[in-house]
Amino acid sequence: MHLHTKKQRQYFKEVIRLHYEKGYGEDRISRILPIGHSTVSRWIAIFAAEKGKKTVQMHKTNPQKQPSTSTTQVKDIQSLQAEVSRLQAQLKHERLRADAYEEMIQVAESKFNIAIRKKAGVKR
Numbered sequence: 001m002h003l004h005t006k007k008q009r010q011y012f013k014e015v016i017r018l019h020y021e022k023g024y025g026e027d028r029i030s031r032i033l034p035i036g037h038s039t040v041s042r043w044i045a046i047f048a049a050e051k052g053k054k055t056v057q058m059h060k061t062n063p064q065k066q067p068s069t070s071t072t073q074v075k076d077i078q079s080l081q082a083e084v085s086r087l088q089a090q091l092k093h094e095r096l097r098a099d100a101y102e103e104m105i106q107v108a109e110s111k112f113n114i115a116i117r118k119k120a121g122v123k124r
Helices: 006-020 026-032 037-051 071-112
Strands: none
Touching: 006 026, 006 037, 026 037
């Protein structure tokens, strides 16, 4: 790759450092440095092709630095999971009711030959 100015070479080195050492993505790098997204993307691809490196997709987190979950957090998670399960069961029941009402209306309309549903538009 041929970079013309000293500034371009400096930015190229910084782009590569931010991408491979910090794990920053192209969008984040283009917001940090005064370089366009496509230029950052092209430089990373060129460097990867020259060095045989794979590009980093996301910032990697160190599992040792992650905080341990406390008992209150575990209880909160369990209560939220229970609430989600309850709401899913309630939703399933309500969908079944809606289907039953829909079927009841269809049977009544076909059996008695009358329109039960409102027609589109406003009567004047």
